[in-house]
Amino acid sequence: LGSEKVICLPNTDTALIVRCQERDPAAFDEIVTRYKQKIFNYVYRMIGNGDEAEDVTQDVFVKMYVSLPSFRSEASITTWLFKIAGNLCIDRYRKRSRREQAMGGETISLDYRSEAEPSGAGGGPTVEVPDRDTEPQRILEQAELDRQIQAALAELPDKMRAVVLLHDIEGLSYEEIAQIERCPLGTIKSRLFNARQQLRKLLTPYLQS
Amino acid sequence: MSKECSQARGLLSEYVDGSLSADSAWQVRMHLTVCADCAEALQQLRATVALVRGLSRVQVSADFDAKLAAKMSGLMPRHPSRSTTVDNLKRALRIAAIRWQDGPRLLIAGAGAAMACAVVALAMLSPNFVGTASRVQTYRSQSPIASFASVPSADLAFVAACSNQHAQYESNQSIADPTADIVAARVDEAGAASTGAAAADSGNLAYSTDTE
Numbered sequence: 001l002g003s004e005k006v007i008c009l010p011n012t013d014t015a016l017i018v019r020c021q022e023r024d025p026a027a028f029d030e031i032v033t034r035y036k037q038k039i040f041n042y043v044y045r046m047i048g049n050g051d052e053a054e055d056v057t058q059d060v061f062v063k064m065y066v067s068l069p070s071f072r073s074e075a076s077i078t079t080w081l082f083k084i085a086g087n088l089c090i091d092r093y094r095k096r097s098r099r100e101q102a103m104g105g106e107t108i109s110l111d112y113r114s115e116a117e118p119s120g121a122g123g124g125p126t127v128e129v130p131d132r133d134t135e136p137q138r139i140l141e142q143a144e145l146d147r148q149i150q151a152a153l154a155e156l157p158d159k160m161r162a163v164v165l166l167h168d169i170e171g172l173s174y175e176e177i178a179q180i181e182r183c184p185l186g187t188i189k190s191r192l193f194n195a196r197q198q199l200r201k202l203l204t205p206y207l208q209s
Numbered sequence: 210m211s212k213e214c215s216q217a218r219g220l221l222s223e224y225v226d227g228s229l230s231a232d233s234a235w236q237v238r239m240h241l242t243v244c245a246d247c248a249e250a251l252q253q254l255r256a257t258v259a260l261v262r263g264l265s266r267v268q269v270s271a272d273f274d275a276k277l278a279a280k281m282s283g284l285m286p287r288h289p290s291r292s293t294t295v296d297n298l299k300r301a302l303r304i305a306a307i308r309w310q311d312g313p314r315l316l317i318a319g320a321g322a323a324m325a326c327a328v329v330a331l332a333m334l335s336p337n338f339v340g341t342a343s344r345v346q347t348y349r350s351q352s353p354i355a356s357f358a359s360v361p362s363a364d365l366a367f368v369a370a371c372s373n374q375h376a377q378y379e380s381n382q383s384i385a386d387p388t389a390d391i392v393a394a395r396v397d398e399a400g401a402a403s404t405g406a407a408a409a410d411s412g413n414l415a416y417s418t419d420t421e
Contacts, residue, residue, distance in 0.1 A: 028285070032277065036269055040269045040273075041266055050267070054270060058273070058277045059280070062277075062280050062284070143265075145263075146264055150264070153261075168261045168262050193222040196254060200253050200254060206260060207256045207260070
């Protein structure tokens with residue numbers, strides 16, 4: 001037979017979920033491609049370790065795939081994935097705290113290189129850095145600032161940190177975060193308010209510059 | 210801190226996000242014009258939020274997908290079944306059902322579909338369609354191999370158009386009919402025999418093989 005025609009299947013999130021529920025591997029790959037960076041960044045900022053964050057992010061997609069039959073269509077895929085990610089982060093904290101108690105304490109490692117850091121420093125993947133950020137001094141300053149912000153975020157209680165990350169970094173609305181955290185809207189606003197107050201105190205030396 | 214300052218500070222976070230009601234936002238704005246401390250607090254809050262938002266994005270490692278694939282092995286079907294027309298229809302209905310909450314857009318789409326159905330129904334009642342349908346009935350009653358040699362070129366164009374339409378919707382499916390190859394060969398033969406006349410009738414006579 002001759003060449004096959006390419007069939008265009010719908011690619012909205014809803015359509016991808018439906019195709020995924022029918023065990024279409026291409027739809028699953030598309031969801032992973034769309035959301036892996038967002039979920040990874042959230043998980044990484046929540047638990048602070050790159051390798052562990054990648055492991056958790058992969059587990060998010062595995063769990064999503066396994067839970068597809070129970071997915072309720074009124075939720076968006078974004079809120080669903082972040083909800084799974086949040087639950088897996090909590091599981092990871094518990095495991096980690098048990099391990100730390102057994103080993104007598106361990107500090108959070110900030111071992112992953114961000115886009116702003118120069119290649120060759122520390123572990124993690126190779127990243128193409130935009131031309132405008134190639135000045136070494138600026139890159140180092142941004143990397144240092146990132147470390148300080150990450151350290152300040154790590155000081156926050158988990159629930160506050162989650163709200164700050166979801167709202168200020170991932171850009172989710174109060175309503176979406178309330179769905180993810182299963183909290184009233186007022187609770188989310190209150191957590192965000194308190195988190196920002198704490199961050200303002202922790203980051204005061206960097207606010208002037 | 211005065212009562213007004215306390216109230217304004219409690220709203221600053223939402224004020225920065227632009228999520229306050231117009232009335233509340235106006236009250237905060239009015240207070241900020243007369244209270245330097247609260248205006249300073251607002252600047253610091255804005256700077257804090259800007260710092261956090263400026264946090265660099267981290268990238269997954271190059272082997273992320275491979276590791277995920279290893280975790281997924283055993284969960285994914287090895288040979289996914291090719292979707293049939295019925296599968297595609299079921300999927301479309303499920304997607305439509307999920308999107309039903311979008312209401313108005315779907316109502317417009319539904320109205321469009323209803324109009325399309327009405328147009329098809331009118332077309333079926335028209336004399337041209339009845340003539341075409343009767344010709345198809347005639348060919349059905351004859352042996353396919355015997356009949357195609359005497360098929361008029363205009364009707365061959367109709368058969369080719371049906372075939373193309375079928376291929377458009379079913380291009381990932383082979384035709385299950387065991388006589389399909391024989392029929393296609395006869396169409397080709399008849400088409401070659403009446404090339405001149407057919408070309409005059411229609412430029413779309415040739416059977417499209419790239420969709421088989």
